[in-house]
Amino acid sequence: MAPTTTDHPALPALDGLDWTGIGESLDREGYAATGRLLDPAQCAEMIDVFDRDEAFRSTVEMARLSFGEGRYRYFADPLPPLVQTLRERLYPGLAGVANRWAEVLGEEGWPAEHEGLVERCAAAGQHKPTPLVLRYGPTGYNCLHQDVYGDLTFPLQLLIMLNTPDVDFTGGESVFVEQRPRQQSRPMVVRPGLGEGVVFPVRYRPKQGSRGYHRVQMRHGVSAVHSGQRHVLGIIFHNAR
Ligand SMILES: O=C(O)CCC(=O)C(=O)O
Numbered sequence: 001m002a003p004t005t006t007d008h009p010a011l012p013a014l015d016g017l018d019w020t021g022i023g024e025s026l027d028r029e030g031y032a033a034t035g036r037l038l039d040p041a042q043c044a045e046m047i048d049v050f051d052r053d054e055a056f057r058s059t060v061e062m063a064r065l066s067f068g069e070g071r072y073r074y075f076a077d078p079l080p081p082l083v084q085t086l087r088e089r090l091y092p093g094l095a096g097v098a099n100r101w102a103e104v105l106g107e108e109g110w111p112a113e114h115e116g117l118v119e120r121c122a123a124a125g126q127h128k129p130t131p132l133v134l135r136y137g138p139t140g141y142n143c144l145h146q147d148v149y150g151d152l153t154f155p156l157q158l159l160i161m162l163n164t165p166d167v168d169f170t171g172g173e174s175v176f177v178e179q180r181p182r183q184q185s186r187p188m189v190v191r192p193g194l195g196e197g198v199v200f201p202v203r204y205r206p207k208q209g210s211r212g213y214h215r216v217q218m219r220h221g222v223s224a225v226h227s228g229q230r231h232v233l234g235i236i237f238h239n240a241r
């Protein structure tokens, strides 16, 4: 049976999310700011967990793979209750947007609940959890990328800023680049505050043109941190191979 939200940490902000507005912002801008999702204590808890080896299944030194500079760690199963709750409770609203996108693009739709997505991932051989925490120090950055971990890619993901920009760190903006077919790419820079979320496409989103909808590719990354430390919680909804 699916765990109920009653044994999960309090996340009151999730009840008030305006999914229609988030969908409209994604369609218009290519990303959507959610406002504050985690309180400062919850952000501090996520930063503290970064140094607990047993919480993670794998760690990536970004420079070693030429992904940038910094370190990120994928949570092991079972996910910390806070992360599990975010994944389960953000999913249905995102699935609403994803299903609308699937329809206009003529793609297969998505399950209404995260448990259904996990089952579909398992059937595709994708069993490993993908939520992660990233840490960057001075000069740290993250090259533009897409978080694809197998054949099954749920189209939306979310990041939550765990530090206070311009207090804990400088630089380190969230960068998005939209690559439009046969046109120049469009850059976007977002600066979420402490505990605030940003929703964005994993690979592409539909855009209406003169002859119906087409796909515009999207990649995301982080500009160089100039000073201090920057931590982000990344919630990706599909599991990995
Ligand atoms: O803001 C960041 O550190 C980038 C996060 C990221 O790449 C992700 O959440 O997938």
Ligand SMILES: [Fe+2]
Pocket: 145, 146, 147, 220, 234
């Ligand atoms: Fe990413």
